[in-house]
Amino acid sequence: MARNKESPIEWRSECPISSGLDILGDKWSLLIVRDLITHGTRTYSEFSESPEKISTNILADRLKLLTALGIIERVDADRSARNNAFQLTKSGKDLRKVLEALGRWSYANMRDLHPDIVSID
Amino acid sequence: MARNKESPIEWRSECPISSGLDILGDKWSLLIVRDLITHGTRTYSEFSESPEKISTNILADRLKLLTALGIIERVDADRSARNNAFQLTKSGKDLRKVLEALGRWSYANMRDLHPDIVSID
DNA sequence: ACTATAACTTGCAAAATGCAAGTTAAAAGG
DNA sequence: CCTTTTAACTTGCATTTTGCAAGTTATAGT
DSSP states (O other): OOOOSSOSSOOOOSOHHHHHHHHHOSSSHHHHHHHHHHHSEEOHHHHHTSTTOOOHHHHHHHHHHHHHTTSEEESSTTSOSTTOOEEEOHHHHTTHHHHHHHHHHHHHHSTTTOTTOOOOO | OOOOSSSSSOOOOSOHHHHHHHHHOSSSHHHHHHHHHHHSEEOHHHHHTSTTOOOHHHHHHHHHHHHHTTSEEESSTTSOSTTOOEEEOHHHHTTHHHHHHHHHHHHHHSTTTOTTOOOOO
């Protein structure tokens, strides 16, 4: 992770958009959230099976970070990791609107560059 | 940029969310869009003055990419670069909803981790 | 107890990022 | 018009992040 201990994030400014990107501004974090919105819960190996094929070290890193930020959590906090899925917290569920807006934008605006893109609805 | 020539982007899947992140899933691209939504037009040096302090090589790379994707364009396409600002295209303006959703989420959910965060409204 | 396998970790190569300095060319001033 | 200024980049290199393959650990099932 290579992030400091007080906050897991180094905030670049006070801007909420910039701050959102400080957390979620990469190619993988929101895909984890997407999978949880779609499926409700997901185990480590289920995340690995998504078509974008996240590598295991990045997946482990992002699951830790999203957990530290209170965006996801273990379904059963007291159980061992094996088959113990992740789920969204309230904060994570609130990201649905961000994902919907992004998905709609992509479908509406990237179809000429990416003809195979599918609709979210 | 290190991207191939047919499409400037390598699409990881047909998912519109994943595809949106293929384009905009980094810490800088949406900040350029934010500055243009806030100010209407912006020159190279004005972008550099934003509080997040984007470095000049990344800025140049992103301006090229966002232009290639039809998200931004020069205000006067025929004029020389000097003092010729960028503006959003229709596609770029449509990102406003994504930014609003992200900004609202951050302000609502990250205030305990980042007390200095300000509201977008 | 043994085995299978889910959930990671580790090591290293490749790519992206960050920083400082340098280059180019248009335009403003003399 | 010729010099000077400076906006808009480019380049080089160190650092960080990512990607890939392989290895390790531990628990659930037999």
